[in-house]
Amino acid sequence: MIDEPFAHGNSVIHRIDPRFKIVFACALSIATAVSYRFPTLFFALGLALLLVVASRLHMGTVLKKLLVVFSFLVLLWLVLPLTFEGEVFTRIGPLKITRPGLILSAQITLKSVSIVMMFIALVTTAGFVTIGHAMDRLGIPGKIVHLLLMSYRYIFVIEQEYQRLSRAVKIRGFVPGTNLHTYRTYAYLVGMIFVRAAERADQVYRAMRCRGFNGRFYCLADFPAHYRNWIFTGLMTTSFAVLLLLELTAFA
Amino acid sequence: MNTHPPIICLSDISYCYPGAAAPVLDRLEFDFFAGNHTGLVAPNGSGKTTLFHIIMGLLKPDSGRIEIFGKTVSEEKDFLEVRHRIGLLFQDADDQLFSPTVLEDVAFGPLNLGKSKQEAVDISRRMLASLGLEGFEDRITLQLSGGEKRLVSLAAVLAMEPEVLLLDEPSAGLDEKTKEHLIEILRNLDISYIIVSHEIDFLADLADSVYTLQNGKIVLDTELHLHEHVHAHTYGRQPHKHD
Numbered sequence: 001m002i003d004e005p006f007a008h009g010n011s012v013i014h015r016i017d018p019r020f021k022i023v024f025a026c027a028l029s030i031a032t033a034v035s036y037r038f039p040t041l042f043f044a045l046g047l048a049l050l051l052v053v054a055s056r057l058h059m060g061t062v063l064k065k066l067l068v069v070f071s072f073l074v075l076l077w078l079v080l081p082l083t084f085e086g087e088v089f090t091r092i093g094p095l096k097i098t099r100p101g102l103i104l105s106a107q108i109t110l111k112s113v114s115i116v117m118m119f120i121a122l123v124t125t126a127g128f129v130t131i132g133h134a135m136d137r138l139g140i141p142g143k144i145v146h147l148l149l150m151s152y153r154y155i156f157v158i159e160q161e162y163q164r165l166s167r168a169v170k171i172r173g174f175v176p177g178t179n180l181h182t183y184r185t186y187a188y189l190v191g192m193i194f195v196r197a198a199e200r201a202d203q204v205y206r207a208m209r210c211r212g213f214n215g216r217f218y219c220l221a222d223f224p225a226h227y228r229n230w231i232f233t234g235l236m237t238t239s240f241a242v243l244l245l246l247e248l249t250a251f252a
Numbered sequence: 253m254n255t256h257p258p259i260i261c262l263s264d265i266s267y268c269y270p271g272a273a274a275p276v277l278d279r280l281e282f283d284f285f286a287g288n289h290t291g292l293v294a295p296n297g298s299g300k301t302t303l304f305h306i307i308m309g310l311l312k313p314d315s316g317r318i319e320i321f322g323k324t325v326s327e328e329k330d331f332l333e334v335r336h337r338i339g340l341l342f343q344d345a346d347d348q349l350f351s352p353t354v355l356e357d358v359a360f361g362p363l364n365l366g367k368s369k370q371e372a373v374d375i376s377r378r379m380l381a382s383l384g385l386e387g388f389e390d391r392i393t394l395q396l397s398g399g400e401k402r403l404v405s406l407a408a409v410l411a412m413e414p415e416v417l418l419l420d421e422p423s424a425g426l427d428e429k430t431k432e433h434l435i436e437i438l439r440n441l442d443i444s445y446i447i448v449s450h451e452i453d454f455l456a457d458l459a460d461s462v463y464t465l466q467n468g469k470i471v472l473d474t475e476l477h478l479h480e481h482v483h484a485h486t487y488g489r490q491p492h493k494h495d
Contacts, residue, residue, distance in 0.1 A: 127392075128352075129352040129353060129392060132352065149351075149352045150350060152352065152394075153349075153350055153351075153352060153393065153394055154346075154350075156394055157346050157394075200346075200347070203342065203344070203347040204347050204348075204350050206305070206308075206310045206342075206347070207340075207342050207347045207348045207350070208350065208360075209308075209310065209335065210308055210310070210335050210339070210340045210342075211335070211360055211361040211364060211408065211409070211412060212332070212335055212336060212361060212364030212365055212412070213360075213364060214364060216363075216364075218356070218359070218360065218363045218369070218372075219356075220353075220355060220356050220359060220369060220372075220373060
């Protein structure tokens with residue numbers, strides 16, 4: 001199952017219209033991604049932290065999700081300061097640690113942590129289905145939205161089919177090894193999943209035709225207007241403006 | 253004897269799956285009349301699902317003639333009307349429930365029939381309530397239990413207000429309680445239906461007559477004799493005692 005640990009909650013962020021949250025999550029993360037100045041990046045980090053706190057999410061789970069980013073960043077910190085050309089900051093034995101390498105690593109760290117936290121606070125606080133509906137309302141083409149929603153719907157069914165096949169090979173004494181028999185078995189397994197997925201798609205399409213499917217998809221979700229959406233819009237627009245100002249004043 | 257013409261009339265229908273040695277349906281003849289509650293019991297692979305898919309126009313027979321509601325149907329456009337008037341409940345509910353939420357799935361059929369969003373939502377809510385599924389509207393379809401999925405699929409089919417229902421193994425995998433609930437629902441429906449099932453007790457509760465498929469043809473099951481609509485078994489015609 002795709003778990004949605006942050007989708008259910010009662011915080012003010014949870015209650016904001018997902019369309020507004022998606023728009024600002026995208027706008028703020030793009031602004032953060034293209035920024036280089038440290039004041040801007042620290043502001044973005046502070047804003048992201050504030051949003052996570054306002055979402056009243058379980059911090060342990062948030063940190064667990066951030067671990068994926070951290071593991072990537074550790075690799076970056078190990079490689080970039082050593083390989084990036086420029087002024088030497090310090091030497092450890094024969095290794096040169098460069099200042100531009102350190103700066104770049106710090107920038108990437110701040111950017112990625114901020115963006116992930118913004119998405120955790122603004123996007124994952126709505127369920128997958130709600131996000132799909134909000135995308136539809138934002139004018140994203142229906143086919144893309146339904147492709148996304150149907151993938152979400154059937155990925156579990158296909159996963160269950162994989163589990164069934166996997167059990168079937170196990171109960172007949174299959175132990176994976178480094179040999180041709182193992183590779184062949186896995187190839188059959190993957191092939192069979194594709195065949196079953198295609199069969200499933202065929203059956204779903206038949207069921208849809210039986211209910212008069214004519215190529216049109218429908219979305220029934222409604223997002224009622226509320227003043228809190230506009231307060232959120234005001235605050236986020238201001239934050240966005242501050243981000244831009246902090247970044248652009250350097251070039252003024 | 254039925255004085256009205258049949259609503260589904262299949263004559264001389266043959267169908268052979270590519271690569272199969274023998275046709276699964278072989279010059280099959282079948283008449284189904286309004287008000288009929290027909291059971292169909294036959295071994296796996298004998299062509300029950302194929303028959304349903306042929307009636308719905310999902311498979312094209314190799315030969316034969318299909319007449320539904322008095323009209324000969326052969327092309328895809330002919331079957332569009334058939335699909336509005338005949339509902340097919342698939343064997344696997346996961347095939348049927350593709351929408352993310354229950355309400356959207358049930359409303360999908362009415363929306364395709366040209367109903368407005370509000371009408372479709374109203375019909376769907378009413379249908380869910382009539383099957384005892386109030387409060388399911390916003391449930392995520394993939395998170396429903398097997399029994400719930402089956403009932404929601406039935407609601408989705410019934411939301412199109414069909415005149416005939418084709419039910420493909422509706423009781424398969426259901427627990428006793430859900431099965432009884434399903435029997436209760438089907439008994440209270442004023443609708444003609446054909447049920448494919450392996451469960452004789454289930455058919456005994458719901459079918460007036462039971463047919464089987466033998467050598468690609470539909471025949472009245474002479475071995476199965478449903479008596480008093482209470483139970484049925486192979487010795488139903490023999491004198492016997494019940495404890």
